[in-house]
Amino acid sequence: MSNPLRVGFVGCGSVMSGPYMSLARQLRERGRIETVAACDVVGSKESFVRDELGIPKFSTSYEDVVTSPDVDAVLVLTSMPEHGKIARAALENGKHVLVEKPMATTLAEAAELLEFSKSAPGHLICAPHVVLSPTFQAIDAHLKRGDVGRPHLARARYGWSGPWWGQWFYKSGGGPLFDLGVYNVTSLTGWFGPVRRVTAMAGIANATRVVDGEEMKVEAEDNFQILLDFGNAFFGSVTTGFTMQQYRGPAIELYGSDGTIQMMGDDWAPAGYELWQNSVGAWQIHADRDPRWPWTDGLQHLVECVETGRSPLVTAEHAFHVLEVMLAAIDAARDGQTRTITSTFTPPSFAAPESEEAAHLRHDPSRD
Ligand SMILES: NC(=O)c1ccc[n+]([C@@H]2O[C@H](COP(=O)([O-])OP(=O)(O)OC[C@H]3O[C@@H](n4cnc5c(N)ncnc54)[C@H](O)[C@@H]3O)[C@@H](O)[C@H]2O)c1
The missing domain is CATH 3.40.50.720 (NAD(P)-binding Rossmann-like Domain)
Incomplete structure (x- = not known):
């Protein structure tokens, strides 16, 4: 060792x-x-x-x-x-x-x-390390096998009412897109590859906040609707903000020519997924392979990569592309112009997901 x-x-x-x-x-x-x-x-x-x-x-x-x-x-x-x-x-x-x-x-x-x-x-x-989650990888396997056909539309959402600590969350250089929507942009591009064009609407819905016990002026946009163009008439949307009190329903919906996949929970804390295939004609409900998967998993991944000499699946090229998309969305929201994205990256490719039986055998009771 x-x-x-x-x-x-x-x-x-x-x-x-x-x-x-x-x-x-x-x-x-x-x-x-x-x-x-x-x-x-x-x-x-x-x-x-x-x-x-x-x-x-x-x-x-x-x-x-x-x-x-x-x-x-x-x-x-x-x-x-x-x-x-x-x-x-x-x-x-x-x-x-x-x-x-x-x-x-x-x-x-x-x-x-x-x-x-x-x-x-x-x-x-x-970060974020969403591509490491077993649910992300199980959905990826369905997409790669063509189980829902050609992708046409994708909708992702992550938000909450916002932190009451850390004034920097609400200042320039902060905001919910960098803090929350980043998970959605990473998930969608992790499955479907680089975005070609972006446009967005954004605004400051709550002009002031009480953070760390003090009232402060909000400087960063706190409410976003973003549209992504993946090419070939395949479009995605990301809804994010420090403006959501609660929600029920899938974090992500993927609509293909032959079916639909819904990721339940949030993409940083998935709760399984639901799959519709026209060929089956029924919803197939998949429980989460590892409900204890931690969103901090990049740390364990780093340790494994150092121990084994393998290259990380979470890449800086992907994070750079996601940042370009987010900055373009902020600019597009300010001037109303659609932005072309120039950076590119290769999405991660995973070993076949383990069977449910193998996942059960791998189960480590010390993590319960
Ligand atoms: N809060 C969450 O739920 C959450 C979840 C996932 C990721 N993140 C990310 O994790 C990061 C930290 O978030 P947080 O909620 O812990 O924020 P936080 O404000 O609670 O903690 C940040 C800490 O960094 C310290 N710090 C700032 N500048 C420093 C410097 N130059 N050198 C050393 N220390 C410095 C601050 O004093 C503070 O203690 C952010 O990037 C955030 O986006 C946060």
Whole structure:
């Protein structure tokens, strides 16, 4: 067995201390990683990080983590505008990097990061990791087999009423498209490949918010309807906002010439899928293969890629394309012009999904 991957965290807020540490603890218990260092600009987090999270080194400067000889992989879990520069610095120092979404908030910064990653020794894994979910991959297998025929329309949705922490979510460089709609754009392009054209409507539905106990002015659009053109008269839509109180119904609907697939739950937390085929004439309900699949799975994937030498399925090229689509949607909403998308990428291709029996045998009770 290889040595445990030594992980350093940059940003110790909500997702680091909750979902990422939950997976990191499991990997730590199995001897696959060590959690060696963490950094947050808020120095008062030190005792929490050391005493409650069990991470021995703490700093208020990300440079200390990205240059540390004790760190093999850096997880960039800060507010979004910080992602690009910290991910780049970590790659430059020879580290593997997992960066939360988006990879950067400007296309120029993301282009530099992408270019640099091609010659860097470390892997660059860019969230969201939706293509790793068993439900995503099961749907992908149906699409590739032609079970619903030629794709004509796709509809995706993810939203909620919005965070009450982190004012940066509502400032320029934040907003629900980067935070939430990014999952939908990643899912649709993960199945169907690059988008050719984008147009959108967006606006600020809630002009002020109370965040971290203070009333603030909302600067970033908080409400979006986006249209995607995949070519060959195949169109997609993404509905996202910090403007949705609740919903019931599929996160994603895919309409093909011979059938329909609906992903239930959300694409970051799927709850199985429903398949209609004209040839069968009935809805086929598929329970989720792994209801405990964590949306932080990119961390486990990174560990596996380092251990096995395999290339990541979550690619920086895909994340760059998704960022171009999102920025084009924001621009299109502002001036009413449809935008042509120039970047491209190759969607991931997966091994055949395991049978339900194999998934059952793989079941690890320690994760329950
Ligand atoms: N909150 C969610 O449910 C959620 C889910 C998935 C992904 N994400 C993504 O995870 C990231 C973090 O989200 P969050 O909700 O944890 O935010 P948060 O505001 O709770 O945490 C961010 C932390 O980063 C720290 N930070 C900011 N700049 C820094 C810097 N230069 N160096 C070191 N630390 C710095 C902040 O002090 C804060 O503690 C975002 O990119 C977000 O899009 C969030």
